[in-house]
Amino acid sequence: MNDHTLRIKPPPALNKAKKFTIKISDNTIANTVAANNFLTDFADVLLFINRTVKETFSRNFEFREFLRQCFQIGNKTLPLISVTGIIMGLVLTIQSRPSLAKFGADAMLPGMVAVSLIREMGPVITALICAGKIGSGMGAELGSMKVTEQIEAMEVSSTNPMRFLVVTRVLAATLMIPILILYSDALGILGSWVGANIKGDVTFVLFFSQAFRHIDFIDFLPAFVKSVFFGAVIGMVGCYKGYNAGRGTESVGIAATSAVVLGSLLVLVVDVVAVQLTDLL
């Protein structure tokens, strides 16, 4: 009798059970690894935020670089935000007018548009635009600096790269994005006036006074507060993705796109939370 006769094939049912067990085991391992990676990434993010906050309140704040970043963010995004603001107001007015006209509420148009823009549309849409422009810019710039060892070069020349690169950008975004949102709101109301004059004839002064008749401080404050959080989130996500980019030029692209995607998502999450909190007030 040779070896081959001793090898008895298992019955088909046992084979199937074995394959099923292996499949479950592989899936469990894959899910465990994915969960482990998620928790590790989450911990990395928290550590990054912790380090950024710590460096913000340390000595030797890089004030010059902070001002330069404020200029970069504000000045370079202004044209895009201007166009966005005007179009927002224009489109909202054109779309809302027929519905209001049905109920004979044309006179409510300026107020409705102003409240919509200031409370929700202005902050969210402007923040989403900023996540794309500013967030991706930060992700790409810091990612490119990481890949070309510029961040390490800063470390070696006794410069704290977190303080110089990250803190300045996060604070600049936190300061400038609310200002850009206010600017966008103002241009949105201007765009709305232009829209109102397509089929009507309203002076700007009358339109503006009608718009602000329906706006209270309670419309401004929550919107302004959440726009500060939008700025912080966009700055933090852009810097985190860029600072932790991998090696190679591909990782720069990944850092930029993931900064936009995650930044946009978090803007919407912050908005949901803000709306819930505002509702409680």
Add this chain to the structure above:
Amino acid sequence: MNDFQTEAISQPKSVSLKQVIDIKNLRKCFGNQEVLKSVSIKLFNGENLVVLGKSGSGKSVLIKCIVGLLNADCGSINVLGENVNELNSLDLGELRKKVGFLFQSGALYDSMTVRQNLEFPLHRVRKELTQKEIEEKVKEALENVGLSDAINKMPSQLSGGMRKRISLARTIVVDPLIMLYDEPTTGLDPVTSDEISLLINTIQKKYKTSSIIITHDLTCAKETGDRVAMFVEGKFTRIGDFNEVFDTTDEQVKAFYDYNFIK
């Protein structure tokens, strides 16, 4: 071969025996891969020590551990009397002011002009200087590398060789005591590589620096090295002057020599 890992063939000849860097039993792993396997070496005052080895052998990891950019898993790194692994961030920052690091890619700051690139470390490392003194040091550093005309250019306007020379200028502008060169001639043509090698020697003489030069370029190694250390698979196998290191029957060392064309 004796019990010690490194076969030190000879001591450095024309330099003092005062140690500026003393590395003992340094180990570094990335995951399961052991990159530095109990590495020991000394750098003496005023010498150029060339570390030769294949790409990916761990040479850059070694000098990044020296300057604290990477943390070693175990072993000691003594730089100018300080144990790098035991320093806090403030003290490490102070030590780094005395060490210049030339990165393989140059690592010039893209958003700054050449002038701003050179002024950047000066503002941080030499805070006692006035703006006029800073401008003079910048001009002097650029003259030393022969690129005074490039002072207002952006890094994107420079060729590879020019970028390397400007990076060198940025490194020496703060008058470091120790220089670490990471592949200074990689990616450059032979003529420009020769110029960089000449500059390294000029810096050694003019600024009285002690240097570690990481390279796989044998021509650069021969032109710049007072001593040469062969780095193979995470450890030093031979140390001595250039001819002594390659006067061997060791197959790995011979293969390295045979595949390089040198003057």
